[in-house]
């Protein structure tokens with residue numbers, strides 16, 4: 186990792202590097218009343234009170250949260266409804282003709298799509314021809330706005346709302362009708378799950394989510410969490426992976442909507458199933474990744490791995506692990522019935538989406554963004570893909586990480602509170618990496634036989650969980666600070682790297 190050091194005022198540098206101003210972090214004022222598109226969508230929706238709805242969602246965390254939020258709203262408004270989440274392996278993403286036909290059979294008169302629908306041109310046309318009105322609430326990109334009864338998308342809203350996930354948009358919509366804690370929590374969760382960023386209205390929802398979660402009132406989330414508090418770590422490592430595991434292993438995601446809205450007794454029972462599925466997901470993906478790493482073609486510029494017993498839902502997880510272990514862009518496919526379906530991941534500094542988009546006509550499906558993509562192709566086309574990869578040079582650009590050099594005398598609670606005020610962090614607002622140097626430590630010791638710990642002064646110690654070599658020479662540390670849970674009024678510097 187290469188670093189770009191910044192000395193001088195920490196906050197000035199941080200704002201500049203993140204391209205933001207203090208105002209961008211202000212969550213005290215958002216004017217929903219000026220969002221014309223949202224109000225129009227509401228008006229249309231209000232004409233449908235006596236209809237029979239089918240909510241059609243998606244199987245990832247965002248789609249499940251969005252489904253739960255809209256289901257809760259329809260229940261609150263006493264509107265008759267059913268919901269449906271398609272199966273990842275059998276149906277794939279989004280509204281399809283079979284769902285529309287099933288809806289017709291069940292006398293559904295309104296299909297309300299969440300986290301999908303923005304490019305479901307044909308199924309929506311079919312629905313309309315069967316006299317079913319379609320309401321679309323989605324945040325996926327589209328080429329041309331779909332013709333349907335009602336349409337709401339972050340693109341139609343003003344800037345603070347443009348990075349909303351589908352769940353966040355669903356929460357915004359439901360807030361026009363009532364204040365609901367559970368909807369706020371699931372809106373915030375969906376934003377983190379979909380990695381859409383932490384600025385604008387997203388920031389408000391995430392902050393409110395943590396406030397509510399840390400009261401301990403939301404048992405659905407308490408049961409998913411394995412930590413005593415809710416923070417970015419517990420949400421990202423415990424809660425979201427469990428929700429996503431269900432569809433990854435091809436279990437029925439409808440279970441999760443019921444869980445998120447279930448009573449305590451139901452949740453207490455179902456959490457065991459969810460945890461078991463997640464454990465299965467963990468062991469399967471780590472076993473497959475290990476097998477691959479023990480036996481793969483190291484000469485390739487891009488790792489391409491094809492298996493026949495990888496579940497589609499975990500190809501992305503495996504690709505991620507292989508990418509991190511090898512430092513190379515990685516594509517992992519599962520082959521079934523002559524079709525390869527898979528996921529690509531790339532390290533920062535290489536855009537795998539752009540790289541593969543050039544060959545888009547080889548693929549049956551293709552989508553994604555800079556460092557992650559999903560694709561499928563016919564077996565016969567695979568050789569062409571390999572030839573393209575073999576023939577073309579790839580260059581992974583050097584990525585510099587911003588590091589804020591802090592005078593050792595300024596590493597104190599005042600600095601910590603400045604950093605805390607910047608939270609929550611995410612893709613568009615990185616947690617500031619700090620550096621300290623030009624200091625002398627009083628003492629050093631090996632903790633648990635494997636971690637180097639340095640006592641700098643009464644208020645500050647530093648620990649490396651990556652290096653247990655006490656003889657290592659260095660000029661300073663790069664890392665993060667937090668409150669010391671063992672010493673009163675003291676801070677700990679977690680060392681990520683040595684200078």
Ligand SMILES: [Mn+2]
Nearest residue numbers: 247300351379
């Ligand atoms: Mn989404």
